[in-house]
Each structure stands twice: as structure tokens, then as C-alpha cells.
Amino acid sequence: MSMIYRTTISDLGDSALDFIEDGMLILFKTGAPEDLAMFCVLHTENELTDTIEVGQTFSIGKNVAKITAVGDAVNTNLKELGHITLRFDGLVEAELPGCLHMEAIQLDKFEPGETITIIK
Known part of the structure; x- marks a missing residue:
């Protein structure tokens, strides 16, 4: 297993967690x-x-889930802009090019200073 992506949460926009329940x-x-x-x-x-x-492990704070689908633009957008949409819905086919889908899990809150990782 090797880490292919790691970053630190620096801030949460005022409405960033509005969609966490979805x-x-x-x-x-x-x-x-x-x-x-x-x-x-x-x-x-x-x-x-x-x-x-697909099959790699994504984590944000204490939340850990397997990746189930990768949109066509995810790798490019993350690498160049640091911008993708995360969906914890278990879909096996990406809804949009910039969506990274993971297992459907209930997300626990996380805060600035915690990490986001992807492990191969």
C-alpha cells in the first residue's frame, strides 16, 4: 500500500458542510x-x-471509504486545480467527469488541520 495523495484541510467554506448529509x-x-x-x-x-x-482507499478526517467510480476528469482536475466533487453514494459509474464516488457511508464531521488521503 502506498499513499498517492495527501493534503491538509485548511478551511471550510461557510456552506461546505451543507451537503454532508447527502x-x-x-x-x-x-x-x-x-x-x-x-x-x-x-x-x-x-x-x-x-x-x-476504483478500489483504492479515500479518507477525510476519520472517515474512510473505498473508491467505487472515478470520473474522466478527476485525475486531471485534482492534479491541476485541487478541485473535484466527492460523492459517498456507492455508484459504480461516475455521474459527472469531475466526480469521485466512494462507498455510501455516513460522514462524521472533520475540521481544518485534518488530512485527506488516497491510498493505493
Whole structure:
């Protein structure tokens, strides 16, 4: 097992957790456009060292889930912008190009300073 992505949550937009009950979060690297940042989980570092694939393990804070589907634009968008949509719905086919789908889990709250990782 090797870590292919790791970043630290730097801030939560005022409305970032509004969609947590629907199993959805939006990631964006610090510096997101202001009108979008309010809906995002903002993070600092942004180094993706390998390709994200189904079956890998995603974690945010204490939440851990297997990846079930990877949209066509996820790897590029995460690497270049630090921006993807996270869906904890268990879908095996990506709904949109920028969506990363994981097992359907109930998300526990997380805060700035905690990490986001993807393990191969």
C-alpha cells in the first residue's frame, strides 16, 4: 500500500458542510474563486503521485471509504486545480467527469488541520 495523495484541510467554506448529509463534498485548493470557496472544503498541498482508480482507499478526517467510480476528469482536475466533487453514494459509474464516488457511508464531521488521503 502506498499513499498517492495527501493534503491538509485548511478551511471550510461557510456552506461546505451543507451537503454532508447527502454524502457530497466539494474539494478545492486554497485560492478558489470566492463565490465557489464558500461551498468547498479548502486544502493546501496538492500532489497526486499516481492515477486514482476504483478500489483504492479515500479518507477525510476519520472517515474512510473505498473508491467505487472515478470520473474522466478527476485525475486531471485534482492534479491541476485541487478541485473535484466527492460523492459517498456507492455508484459504480461516475455521474459527472469531475466526480469521485466512494462507498455510501455516513460522514462524521472533520475540521481544518485534518488530512485527506488516497491510498493505493
